[in-house]
Amino acid sequence: MNNIFSDRISDVPKSFIREILKVAIDPSVISFAGGLPNRDLFPIAEIQKATQRVFETAGKESLQYSNSEGYLALRQYLVDRYQEKQGITFTTDNILITNGSQQGLDLLAKAFLNEGDDVIIEEPGYLGAIQAFSVYRSVFNPVPINEEGLDIEALKQVLKTKLPKLLYGVPNYQNPSGISYSKQNRRGIAEALASTTTLVIEDDPYGDLNFSGIRRPSFKTMIPEQSVLLGSFSKTIAPSFRIGWIIATDSIMEKLLVAKQASDLHTGYFVQRIIHEYLVHNDFDEHIKQIVKTYGSQCAAMIRSIQTYFPSTVGYTKPDGGMFLWATLPAGISSMALFDLAIKDKVAFVPGDPFYTNKKQTNTLRLNFSCVDEQTIDVGIERLGLAMKKLLE
Ligand code: PMP
Secondary structure (H helix, E strand, O other): OOOOOOHHHHOOOOOHHHHHHHHHOOOOOEEOOOOOOOHHHOOHHHHHHHHHHHHHHHHHHHOOOOOOOOOHHHHHHHHHHHHHHHOOOOOHHHEEEEEHHHHHHHHHHHHHOOOOOEEEEEEOOOHHHHHHHHHOOOEEEEEEEEOOEEOHHHHHHHHHHOOOOEEEEOOOOOOOOOOOOOHHHHHHHHHHHOOOOOEEEEEOOOOOOEOOOOOOOOHHHOOHHHEEEEEEOOOOOOHHHOEEEEEOOHHHHHHHHHHHHHHHOOOOHHHHHHHHHHHHHOOHHHHHHHHHHHHHHHHHHHHHHHHHHOOOOOEEOOOOEOOEEEEEOOOOOOHHHHHHHHHHOOEEOEEOHHHOOOOOOOOEEEEEOOOOOHHHHHHHHHHHHHHHHHHHO
16 A cells, blocks of 8 residues: 655654553553653642632633733743743743643744754754654754763764754753753853854753752853743643743744644643643742652662662763663663563663664663652662673673
C-alpha cells in the first residue's frame, strides 16, 4: 500500500520513553524511568476551591471561547512575577499562553523552521524538543553539555560553518542530565551568538525547582532581542492543566499568534481562569518551597545511595534542582544492555539513546528522583548497582 502519511510525520519515531514506561508499569518494578511531578504534591484542595470560585464569579464567561494570546490577568501575573523574581521586563503583549511548553516548542518550530534548517541542540537533549523539531524536518547540530553548561568551543565550531536559526537549551536543571549552565557559560554563549542571527530558545520548566536558592540569569536579561523564553506550570502546579507560555519580542509574537490560531485558536480558557484564581488566593512561593524540599531530599538520598551501591567507575551529576540525575557507565558499556538486566531485577530507568540525535548504544542513563520516596530510592539504587556490577564483571 502507498504510504498515505506525510513524510513529515512518517520520519519521526514514536516516543521510546512511552515504550519503556509500559514495561515499568509492573508494580513490583521500582521505576526511575518516568518524568512526572510527584502527585502527592498537587494542591488539590486549593484547586478545588479555585474552581468553585471561578464558577461563582465568572461561570458563563469562563466556559466561552476566548482570545488567542491568553487570559490577560494571567499574563499580567506572569509579567509581574518575572519582574519581581528575575528582573525580566516585558509587557502582556509579549507573552502567549500555550497548551504546555511543549506546544511552545511546536509553535516556534512551525514559525521558524523550513525543511533542512539547522538547529543547535544540547547533547544529550530534551526528547520532546527533538520530536517537535523533527516534525519540521530540521537538521540537528548537537553540542555536548558538561558540568559548566554548553561546550562553548564546540558551539563556536558549529557557528563557523553553519547559520543555525535556533539554539535550543534547558539551562536550568536540564532534562535529561540535571545540569545547569553556570553564569559564565551563559555569558560565553551570549558572546558566541552576538555576531549571528541564531535565536536562543530557553526552555525553563524547572527554574523554580531550585534546591540551593541560587538563580542564574536568564538569557532574557542578557540578549533579550535574541532570545525566547518558555515557561510552564506543569512542574509547579499540575501538568494536566497544560498551561505554559512563550515570552518573545513583538515581531516574533506576531508570527507565533498566527501559528497558535492555526493550531487550536486558544489555550483552554477555563483552566487559565482556575490557575489564575489559584495563584492570587494562595501562597505560590510556599507551595514551591514544599516541592523543592521533597525533591531536594529525594535527590540527596539518590546521591547517597549511588555513592554506596554504584561501582566507582560510574559517573553521575549532582543536580542543584529539577527532577533528574544522569549517570555515565564506563566507555563502551551500553546502558541498553544494562536496562535489560535491570528490568529482570525489577528496576527501571531511561537509557541515554533517545536523548541523542545521532548516537546509539550510548553508555548513559537518566534517573528520575521526583516520584520515588527515599526508602524506595535506596532499594532501587541498590538493585541497579548490582545489575551494573553484573554487567561490568
Ligand atoms: N521542556 C522540558 C525540558 C521538559 O522536561 C518538559 C516536560 N517533560 C516540557 C518542556 C514540556 O512540559 P509541558 O508540560 O509544559 O508541556
